[in-house]
Amino acid sequence: MNHIAKRATEMPPFIVMDVLERAQAMEREGIHVIHLEVGEPDFNTPQCIRDRAIQAFEQGHTHYTHSLGSLDLREAICAYYDQTYKVQIHPDQILITSGTSPAMFLLFSALLEPGEEVIVSDPHYACYPNFIRFLQGQPVFVPVHEEDGFQYQPDEIQKKISSRTKAIFINSPSNPTGNLLSEKRMRAIADFSPFIIS
Incomplete structure (x- = not known):
């Protein structure tokens, strides 16, 4: 057994x-x-x-701290986002984790139903598709190419969106390519209807 x-x-x-x-x-x-x-x-x-x-x-x-993490740390993160990006975030919108991988696993756990899809760039960090699969989701890969600076092409993403697409995963700066997605492309992707995970 x-x-x-x-x-x-x-x-x-x-x-x-x-x-x-x-x-x-x-x-x-x-x-x-x-x-x-x-x-x-x-x-x-x-x-x-x-x-x-x-x-x-x-x-x-x-x-033990609050279930979302230390309030002092969450308030400091809010202040940083306000000062750096002029974005107001409430401490209750922040969850402190021990790293990106646990954060992604928690996020996909809360977001995905079996069979739902997440669009992921290829190449990608190897763990992310495994998290999606483990939670009975389906990674859908969109190739990115060196000659284009490993940038997502919004039209290529659009071709992969289906009725089962739950999210588009943006990893910027990217692991493993190191690229930063341009603001223009990020805005174009943000206009698509699925959740954007970044």
Whole structure:
């Protein structure tokens, strides 16, 4: 009897972690490795952040926060968006997560019904289509090309929109290509009717 859900066993492996683990094994053997597998900085966490974390521990900030995350942090994010982008956001519109991947998984969990589609660029970060598939959604790929700066083409997206399309996923700056979607193209995509996830 298999105790693991079929959908979990059908997920393709995240090869990047296999490559990272092999690279780390090579380093333990004394081999110099240049890492190109994961998006991890090649420097330690800045001292000011480490100092603040130590201070928080020493002040007893080690307990559960609000379910959306620390109110102080959410208010600071609101202030940043107001000052930087002139966009007013309420703290209750912000959810703090431990990273982008958990945030995307939570978002797709809340958004998708079985069989609904999410448009994703190709190439793309390998985990995002897996999240969609795991939640019984269907990723629909729109190729982006180097000669066009890996930019989404709005007309190519429009061709992929169907009655089952729930969202268009915009990853800008993009992982893995690093491109920034132009404002003109972003506005054109925003005019489409599905949810825009960015």
